[in-house]
Amino acid sequence: MCPSFAWILDGHVKNGGDVIAGTLPVEELGVSAPDDKTFVIELEYPQSYFLSLIGSCGQFTPVRQDKVEEYGKDYAATADKMVTCGPFTMVSSANRLYVFEKNPNYWNADAIHFDRIEMNIIDNGDTQLAMYEQGELDYVQIPTAQVPNYDDRDQEFMNGSLDWVYINCDADYVSNQNLRLALNYAIDRTTYNMLANSGTFQGWGNPVMPAVDGVNGTYGEEFQPEGYPLTEDLTKAQEYLQAAMTELGVSDPSEITIEFSTTDAETNEKIAEVLQEMWQNNLGITVNIKQVTYNELYSNLFPVSEFQVGYSGWSPDYADPYTYLELFISGNVYNYSQYSNSEFDDLMAQSRETTDATERLQILAQAEQILIDTGAVVPLQVRTGHYLIDDDVTGVNFYFSGYNIDLVYGDCASTE
Structure with missing residues (x-):
């Protein structure tokens, strides 16, 4: 497993945390193979979402040890240096064109309709669209800026990613809970989405995406607490601001200065400017934007909490509220906010x-409520994917965790 992703074993696979920490040998990890066709995973605790976890994360895909050792760093670099057991096998990967053919040995091969899939790697979204319109592609993702032009034709689904603003709970000013709440209530999430993303995403005021699994329906339908409003609540924002100013010992909101960290991508600059204007206009505080490279933000600033507030988000590893909430457990490797709440941890x-x-x-809904009540993070929106699919193509499914598009049981009328 990739070392940067090994943390996900902690709390899921038995002894995963201790093996990662080096306090137990890898032989003590809760996995075993009692025979050639059986693989056993022991869990730290009951996990209803575990199949979603291992199905969504490529890091859990089993590989043949003998082939990994034979090919070394070249394993899976080309089609002839990988061994797979899925519905399709890769037959070539030259010139940024990946070609897959039906695997006759797949356990459910009779239900697979596609004989061949060609995947073009095309960097420019507008080029992809042009090729689709010319009939050269059957499926394409619509670039964000182009989505309004295809409102009557596209297919939309939540891709699970939540955009939010991390708040360093140990940093000057924003360590104050009332100020964090003021920041949350001073945002018009609907307007933000229109200005920053042309209205292509969905404004959202909770730290958990609503479409993750519930019991009989979705978590959002059955359990989720009410989050921050989609339109700003300036009355509440001012109440929290005044309380924060009293606690911070400042007489004027302009004395409060916050540094907003984000990457140097043009889209992120626009996002930062929209939030800067809302916070400065609605609260009267000063917000300075700090743009750095992606590597600087995620390798140097976030991991050591060298920021006040910073734009980021999370894509789910599995279809359960826990995948979002665990980020705020004290000591979690991705708890960039340094958020720590004993009641939350206990829940x-x-x-x-x-x-x-x-x-x-x-219980998880109660934990989410604590994050909302304490202003642990500033949720902004749920990302949505927008796609065009040829009318002849059917049976293609979209998911918000793992691999967004599922072609396994797809079909194409023109091939019949």
Whole structure:
């Protein structure tokens, strides 16, 4: 498993955390192969979402040890240096064109309709669109700027990614809970989405995406607490601001200066400017934008919490609220906010101990409520994917965790 992703074993696979920390040998990891066709995984606690986790994360895909050792760093670099057991096998990967053919040995081969799939790697979104319109492609993702031009033709789905603003809970000013709440209530998330993303995403005021699994429906339908409003609540924002000023010992909001860190991508500059204007106009505070390279932000600033507030987000590793909430557990490797709340941590621990699905999600909803009540993060929007698919292509599914597009049981009328 990739070292940067090994953390996901902690709390999921038995002894995963201790093996990662080096306090137990890898032989103590809760995995075994009692025979040639059986693989056993022991879990730290009951996990209803575990199949979603291993199905969504490529890091859990089994590989043949003998082939990995034979090819070394070249393993899977080309079609002839990989061994797979899925519905399709890669037959070539030259000139940025990946070609897959139906695997006759797949366990459910009779249900697979596509005989061949060609995947073109094309960097320019407008070029992709032009090729689709000319009939050279059957499927294409619409670039964000072009989405309004295809409102009557595109297919839309939540891709699971939540955009938010991390708040360093140990930093000057924003360590104050009331100020963090003021920042949350001073944002018009609907207007933000229109200005920053041409209205192509969905404004959202919760730290958990609503479409993750519930018991009989979605978590959003059955359990999710009410989050921050999609339109600003300036009355509440001012109330929290005044309380923060009293606690911080400042007499004028202009004395409060916040540095907003983001990457140097042009789209992120626009995002930062929209939020800067909302916070400065609605609260009267000063917001300075700091743009750095992607590597600087995610390798140097976020990991050591050298920021006040910073634009980021999270894409789910599996279809469960826990994938978002665990980021705020004290000591989590991705807890860039340095958020620490003992009641929240206790609830997260309780959710791992119960085997009752309803009780578990009720506990996670309570934990989410604490994040909202304490202003742990500034949720902004749920990202959505917009696609064009040829009318002859059917049976293609989209998912918000793991691999967004599923072609396994697709079909094409023109091939019949």
